[in-house]
Amino acid sequence: MTDINEAAQRIIVALDVDHEKEAYDLVKLLSPPISYYKVGMRLYTACGPRVIAGLKGLGARVFLDLKFHDIPNTVASTVEVVTRLGVDMFNIHLSGGKNMVKAAVEAAAKSAEELGKTKTLVLGVTVLTSLNEKMLRDEAGVGKKLEQHVVDLSLMGKESGINGVVASAREAALIRKECGEEFLIVSPGVRPLWAASGDQQRVFTPRQAMEAGADFMVIGRPIIKHRSPREALEMILSEIANNNSGRQ
Ligand code: C5P
Numbered sequence: 001m002t003d004i005n006e007a008a009q010r011i012i013v014a015l016d017v018d019h020e021k022e023a024y025d026l027v028k029l030l031s032p033p034i035s036y037y038k039v040g041m042r043l044y045t046a047c048g049p050r051v052i053a054g055l056k057g058l059g060a061r062v063f064l065d066l067k068f069h070d071i072p073n074t075v076a077s078t079v080e081v082v083t084r085l086g087v088d089m090f091n092i093h094l095s096g097g098k099n100m101v102k103a104a105v106e107a108a109a110k111s112a113e114e115l116g117k118t119k120t121l122v123l124g125v126t127v128l129t130s131l132n133e134k135m136l137r138d139e140a141g142v143g144k145k146l147e148q149h150v151v152d153l154s155l156m157g158k159e160s161g162i163n164g165v166v167a168s169a170r171e172a173a174l175i176r177k178e179c180g181e182e183f184l185i186v187s188p189g190v191r192p193l194w195a196a197s198g199d200q201q202r203v204f205t206p207r208q209a210m211e212a213g214a215d216f217m218v219i220g221r222p223i224i225k226h227r228s229p230r231e232a233l234e235m236i237l238s239e240i241a242n243n244n245s246g247r248q
Contacts, residue, residue, distance in 0.1 A: 007240045008033035010210065011233075012063055012186065014220030015039055018046045020054055027058050029230050030223070033237075036088075038218055040065040052085045061088045063186075063218075065166075067125050069093035072103035079104050083111035083120055091166055094124040094153040098160055105161035121184065124157035126150040126167040126175075129189030132201045147171055151178050158183060169209035169217070176213040187214035192236045195222035207240045 013030055015023045015037050023043055027034075037060045043051055044066060055062050064087040068075045075092060082090050092104045105122050112119040126149075127136060133146040142149055150171045155178060157165060164184025167175055172185050187209050189200040197203045198221060209217045219236065226232035 004237045004241055005033050007206070007210070007237055008233075009035065010214075010216050011206070011236070012036040012038050012216050012218045013223055013233075014065075014188075014218050015055075016042050016220050016224060018042065020047045020051050023047075023051060024054060024058060026224060026229060027055060027060050030233055031058070031060065034233065035059075036061045036063060036216065038063045038065050038220075039087075041067075049085055052087060056086055062086075063088065063123075064090040065218075067091055067093050068104065069096045070100070072100045075100050076103040076107035079107035079122075080111040083108060083115060083117065086117075087120060089121040089123060091123040091125050092162075094126055094157050094162075094165070098156055101157055101160040101162060109161075121163040122161075123184065123186055124153065124162045124165045126153045126165050126171070129168045129187075129203075130199050130201055135201075147174055151175060154179050154183070164215070166218075169204035169212045169214050172209070172212040172214045184216070185214045186216040186218060187212075188218040188220075190217040190219050192222055192232075192239050194235065205239070206236055207243060210240065 011034055013034055015026060017023055037055060039062055052062055064082060068078060108120050108122050136142045136146055150167055151174055154165050154175050158179050166186045168189050169187040172187060175185055189203050190206050190209050191197050191203040193205060206217055223229050223232045
């Protein structure tokens with residue numbers, strides 16, 4: 001039996017909406033027990049940095065999911081801005097290479113020190129959960145096995161100082177083994193038994209994701225598109241508590 005509150009602390013709700021009010025209404029509906037929310041490119045593009053301040057004002061912890069991928073100097077100077085916004089976690093694409101990853105980590109540490117804040121957690125995106133091995137080979141030109149590619153990217157990220165990765169729960173156990181207990185694993189592509197997988201190719205149930213070693217799971221549409229997001233969250237939490245993990 002898993003404690004419901006402990007499970008809720010491991011869920012990050014993806015606020016993939018267009019309006020500030022919709023985002024704040026979801027936070028008011030789901031907190032407590034949810035405390036972590038993800039602001040992705042859709043909400044950020046629609047509302048800008050104001051939405052971060054608004055969410056922080058509601059007591060939310062914020063994961064800024066803008067998946068930075070650019071030359072090291074551009075990423076580093078953007079990370080300084082991210083630190084000033086006060087987000088708790090942000091991410092970069094590990095496929096941007098070691099120099100870019102290191103520049104992001106160093107900028108996060110330097111600007112936190114200057115501002116007298118705790119360093120923002122830096123996560124690396126390994127392989128998007130909407131991609132499968134065939135797509136990775138045929139469309140991205142990566143000939144390695146998907147799992148190997150994910151592990152290699154994770155190890156490179158760890159060596160470069162990131163706090164953890166965004167990866168499918170399918171690769172969580174392998175990443176945990178290779179990168180150790182302290183390395184954070186945040187898994188999207190999580191679907192409760194009753195939800196459709198949509199464009200996600202490598203889906204796991206919340207319980208399976210936790211058992212595979214994910215520290216956090218990102219859940220968007222199954223909660224935010226449900227006619228009652230609160231009811232959807234409660235169904236997810238009871239599915240986890242009842243250990244009902246088998247996808248048939
Ligand atoms: O609606 P759904 O539960 O699929 O939402 C998953 C969220 O996680 C989306 O906001 C998506 O952009 C994000 N994400 C992902 N795969 C990654 C990184 C982030 O699905 N590798």
